[in-house]
Amino acid sequence: MSSGLLDRLYLPYLYGAVITLLVANIIMEYGYLQRLIQHGRQLDIPSVKLNVLVHPDIESPMLAGFIAPSILVPISFTLLDESQQQAIIQHEVYHYQRGDLWANILAYGLTVLFWFNPLMWLSYRRFRQDQELSCDAQVTANMKAKAKIAYSRTLLAYSQHAPLSMLHTHYGDKTILKERILQMKKQHGKSTLALIGMTLAIGVSAFMFNQQVFAGNNISVENKTDSMAMPVIRIEPSYPINAAKEGLNGYVQMSFDISSNGSVGNVRVTKSSPKQVFDASAVEALEQWKYQPSATGFKDLQVQLDYVIHQPEKSVERITVK
Structure with missing residues (x-):
């Protein structure tokens, strides 16, 4: 037929x-x-x-x-x-x-x-x-x-x-x-x-x-293994209440693995600022992310979650210092 x-x-x-x-x-x-x-x-x-x-x-x-x-x-x-x-x-x-x-x-x-x-x-x-x-x-x-x-x-x-x-x-x-x-x-x-x-x-x-604001408006992912690791579910981390009250901005950089079924595991914080302020919130959120299933999964991917409660004025020049 x-x-x-x-x-x-x-x-x-x-x-x-x-x-x-x-x-x-x-x-x-x-x-x-x-x-x-x-x-x-x-x-x-x-x-x-x-x-x-x-x-x-x-x-x-x-x-x-x-x-x-x-x-x-x-x-x-x-x-x-x-x-x-x-x-x-x-x-x-x-x-x-x-x-x-x-x-x-x-x-x-x-x-x-x-x-x-x-x-x-x-x-x-x-x-x-x-x-x-x-x-x-x-x-x-x-x-x-x-x-x-x-x-x-x-x-x-x-x-x-x-x-x-x-x-x-x-x-x-x-x-x-x-x-x-x-x-x-x-x-x-x-x-x-x-x-x-x-x-x-x-x-x-x-x-x-x-009673909370959401972080993750600026999420960058660096995939060192394969550019085809595509997230299908991203859970935004909650902004810690004490950090929100103090008006703190910050970021958390993490490494993680993806299993063949798309689950995220082995999450570890590689760098954060301020230290220990946003770490727990970021890890908790990232562990709930889901990616498209793949044959072998992925190892040692990196992501940075930016926590921004107060955006600078557009008229203010911004220079990234590394």
Whole structure:
């Protein structure tokens, strides 16, 4: 049997199987969201026509449901001040008024039909992200500087919890957090003091809410054996709290081996600065990395993890001294 005939017999089954899996996934998600809505505790917010429900399993505010949409919020929502609560509610209400949930399911349906085209998935993600930017712009258009700072804090509070769902909005999308903050800065105008105040507030609130910052923005790997050792999973190390409080920057250089199944082992620190400050965090992260499987594995690879909590101004000349 020719390969062309095999392709014609095989590809339709593959296409149908993938679509079946994607549709099954969205049906399961619908059932999960309905259970959340049914078991949510009603919050009394008279100014909102939609039901606002608090649920312990929710980590970020969302609008969910089609026939009778509800706003689901995490328990931490009740700890926010009234202005922050109102800003979140307005954000989700604007999603509802525009019919974003129906638009999302339509966009997802088109993406499923053309699941084999990566551009469809990229376009779908950008479509969802633009929705969040649009709602932010609507909510913060007439806000004063203090209100924008409060809104920025809520974004930071929920920025670590943002699964891209087809059936609900995703308020805490950390992948476009910087873009959302910059958008609010541009809206504010030319007040330098207000921008500085917002930046300081964002930095402080990020530390208070997340209690850690992530290192590894600058990761360099030197493979002395083979340039084809490709990582498939990189775990970012957590920034030690004491180092973050003191505003310390630093780096850790390590050597390590890769087994034939892609696991990392035999991690040893070869150089670090400041000594013993970031070592444990870096080793713990590197041991969780995964590489593509290979026939024999690799020995004595090197990596440097840079811990940078305060980036220098772009106008400052930087000279590397070795």
